[in-house]
Amino acid sequence: MEGAALLGRLTWQFGDVVDLVEETAHVKTLVLDVPAWPGHRAGQHVDVRLTAEDGYQAERSYSIASAPSGTRLELTVERLDDGEVSPYLTDELRPGDKLELRGPVGGYFVWEPSVGGPVLLVGGGSGAVPLMAMIRERAAAGSDVDMRLLLSSRGWEEIVYRDELARLTGDGLVVVHTLTRSQPDGWSGYARRVDSEMLAEVGPAAKDQPHVYVCGPTPFVEAVANALVGVGHEPHEIKTERFGPTGG
């Protein structure tokens, strides 16, 4: 069994860091070229493994931000001040470095045009990443499926992919922001945590049976999932992906 490249089994492989793009003050996108990349679906993630000189290893999962595109892979990483891995990825990594990863992983939290719509995406903070892959995939496929993103961020400057989301808006894509901690002068949009009322206003209505994807920190996902059920969405139509600390 050892060394056999069995169909379905994951293997660790290397990606080359091509570029690092600052999205916000705390968030960076790593642009990688992964020569053996088999392709992926929007919503999937990779497991990243770092190895120190003394052999110590740390592993974390990161959602793929990019739509499938040959050997190119983008990972968007939020720098956590007390994090073990994220500060390395956002502050230390440079073009030319190699990153060990395996993937793509996941099948549950996935959207592709064949799934159809309408689609409701609800993201909190870095929960936006897999949702952005879905939005980019929709755009790349030229799909006009009714897709709505409700994105919760702390403030205007903390909105990840803000400008690109504005550019992609239209042709069936609606983007709604809620800013929970601070709002720019003249802000007339939502300024609170996601709740049932907001979800009912953003829609689609539960009776339209949208495919719903919720992603973000566990407390966010729990609150949003409950609020969605509160406005009539069926639990089995709601797909969730929780982000959080990995403990030890």
Place this chain on the structure above:
Amino acid sequence: MSFVSRGFQGRRRQDADPSRVPPGQYVTPDYPVLSAGPTPHTALETWDFSIGGEIDDPQRWSWEEFRALPSEEVTVDIHCVTKWSKLDTSWRGVSIDTLLENAQTSAEYVTQYSDGGYTTNVPLADVTGGKAWIVYEYDGEPLEAEHGGPARMLLPHLYFWKSAKWIRGLRLQSEDEPGFWETNGYNNYGDPWKEQRYWGD
């Protein structure tokens, strides 16, 4: 392995006197939280601690009664099977010797059981003779729920999964009963100095 992630150091790791660090461990000043399930939140009014099983005189203490028992402060090193060691941790609690003072038993094994269903097994000889405590304070403060409060076992000479968080009692038995992790790959005894992490170690 030959690949090294250029410039990666990892979580803060401290240098320490090697005689205090079991094989394969890294010393950290952090206190990572690891859990097999959601954090229980047991009200002190309903909390109690029991010693039962094959014992002539089963005992139970309410929170007030437990806190009235003679307690001591201990400073020990702890070693988690996930490779983290934390040195000079300080706790306050009741020695298992105190709890078993009047116990008449021929049992050789103990099962620790906790709120949430976690269990772990140890020989009775490993919790007696000044080797184990039920502790309710860490670093001078009441033990936080996510670290096992109101009270947890402190059994520092074995890997820390043998120190049950949210402990509610000890069951004395003549048969050894492998617990939550011992039934799924982890070593039945768990001596960090012999690196007994898994079955067959």
Place this chain on the structure above:
Amino acid sequence: MDALMLDGNAVAGLLQEVFGAEMTTAIGTCAACGASAAVGAVHVFRGAGVVLRCPTCGRVLAKIVERRTQVCVDLSGLRALATDGVEGGELSL
């Protein structure tokens, strides 16, 4: 609800290594309460090993321990596990 809790997506890579197939879309049935859920939706905790719990009743569905070169899996909390896209893919346990 525990802030430390994640879901089956967080262990997708591990499960794929163990089972040789994508498992987050597999449907697990809880042996304790009978509820079914996609593995991607079950609750995941990291203790000394990985613990999968039923999102309906909270009981343990599975435990996974990585022991050096092997993985030890206890599936006794699952009554059944039905994988996606595998012929006759319902596994009764």
